[in-house]
Amino acid sequence: MFPSHRPRRLRRTAATRRLVSETTIRPEQLVLPMFVKEGLAEPVALTSMPGVVQHSRDSLRKAAAEAVAAGVGGLMLFGVPERHDAVGSGATDPDGILNVALRDVRAEVGDATVLMSDLCLDEFTDHGHCGVLDAHGNVDNDATLEVYAEMAVAQAHAGAHVLGPSGMMDGQVAVIRSALDDAGFEDTGILAYSAKYASAFFGPFREAVDSQLKGDRKTYQQDPGNIREALREIQLDLAEGADMVMVKPALPYLDVIRAAAEMSDVPVAAYQVSGEYSMIEAAAANGWIDRDRAVLEALTAIRRAGADIVLTYWAVEVAGWLDGR
Numbered sequence: 432m433f434p435s436h437r438p439r440r441l442r443r444t445a446a447t448r449r450l451v452s453e454t455t456i457r458p459e460q461l462v463l464p465m466f467v468k469e470g471l472a473e474p475v476a477l478t479s480m481p482g483v484v485q486h487s488r489d490s491l492r493k494a495a496a497e498a499v500a501a502g503v504g505g506l507m508l509f510g511v512p513e514r515h516d517a518v519g520s521g522a523t524d525p526d527g528i529l530n531v532a533l534r535d536v537r538a539e540v541g542d543a544t545v546l547m548s549d550l551c552l553d554e555f556t557d558h559g560h561c562g563v564l565d566a567h568g569n570v571d572n573d574a575t576l577e578v579y580a581e582m583a584v585a586q587a588h589a590g591a592h593v594l595g596p597s598g599m600m601d602g603q604v605a606v607i608r609s610a611l612d613d614a615g616f617e618d619t620g621i622l623a624y625s626a627k628y629a630s631a632f633f634g635p636f637r638e639a640v641d642s643q644l645k646g647d648r649k650t651y652q653q654d655p656g657n658i659r660e661a662l663r664e665i666q667l668d669l670a671e672g673a674d675m676v677m678v679k680p681a682l683p684y685l686d687v688i689r690a691a692a693e694m695s696d697v698p699v700a701a702y703q704v705s706g707e708y709s710m711i712e713a714a715a716a717n718g719w720i721d722r723d724r725a726v727l728e729a730l731t732a733i734r735r736a737g738a739d740i741v742l743t744y745w746a747v748e749v750a751g752w753l754d755g756r
């Protein structure tokens with residue numbers, strides 16, 4: 432008895448495999464997250480994210496230009512202030528590090544890539560939460576929205592093409608949209624971190640932004656076991672005017688990416704977060720995994736699940752690999 436169906440026929444040669452390959456990754460689909468820290472003279476390497484640095488203003492400009500030369504689709508900037516306070520003043524200050532860095536990078540790269548900025552307070556507050564706190568120490572949703580509105584206008588003014596609200600406050604997309612429109616920034620886009628989970632995979636990011644957080648973010652980020660609320664968050668963000676929606680983290684939430692891709696009428700992004708990066712780097716450093724293959728496999732899976740855009744710390748390196756193919 433011989434098999435009457437032979438799927439292996441399509442796997443026999445590299446040329447056949449290439450012909451029938453369903454999922455592609457292109458440099459312009461990748462967005463590079465970058466950290467810039469106030470007051471640094473030289474970039475500082477991050478122990479928990481080998482190969483990633485906190486940039487100085489100068490090194491950020493240079494790295495941004497290199498990323499554009501490598502063909503990446505966008506840059507997502509995170510600012511790390513020297514001083515933190517209860518309301519995250521550095522976030523709304525036009526001379527705050529993130530706003531200054533946006534100006535620097537926009538001057539350097541112009542419209543050659545899509546310049547994005549993280550719109551959240553956790554990097555700027557002394558308690559490390561994504562919003563301001565009420566008298567009982569709880570994150571105050573509506574008071575936070577007022578700060579986000581101000582932050583949005585500051586970032587648009589500084590030159591961001593797209594803002595990435597990542598604080599998971601209710602109503603954040605609508606408030607930011609109307610603040611931008613009122614200030615004459617109707618062309619500034621919003622990439623909503625719509626379905627963002629209270630994830631252990633953000634661990635290494637906390638070092639990257641000198642996070643001051645003591646507790647957790649479970650009152651605003653989603654329970655990892657839930658998908659229905661992710662779909663609801665996405666629906667709300669679409670209704671509030673998001674230009675793109677995002678699922679975060681990526682690899683542990685492929686089903687959420689798939690569901691988002693099916694329901695969304697705008698592009699869907701996925702954020703391959705710090706922990707996803709560090710796990711592969713750490714395993715590879717121990718000789719336990721083939722690093723480059725694992726990186727490509729993870730990115731392919733995220734694309735296969737339905738992400739149009741992937742935020743990844745490997746964006747520049749992977750863009751280089753794809754170039755040669």
Ligand code: PBG
Binds near residue numbers: 632635636705
């Ligand atoms: C919030 C924000 C976080 C990340 C991106 N934006 C941290 C958090 O919500 O706790 C995590 C990114 C990563 O882990 O790579 N400003």
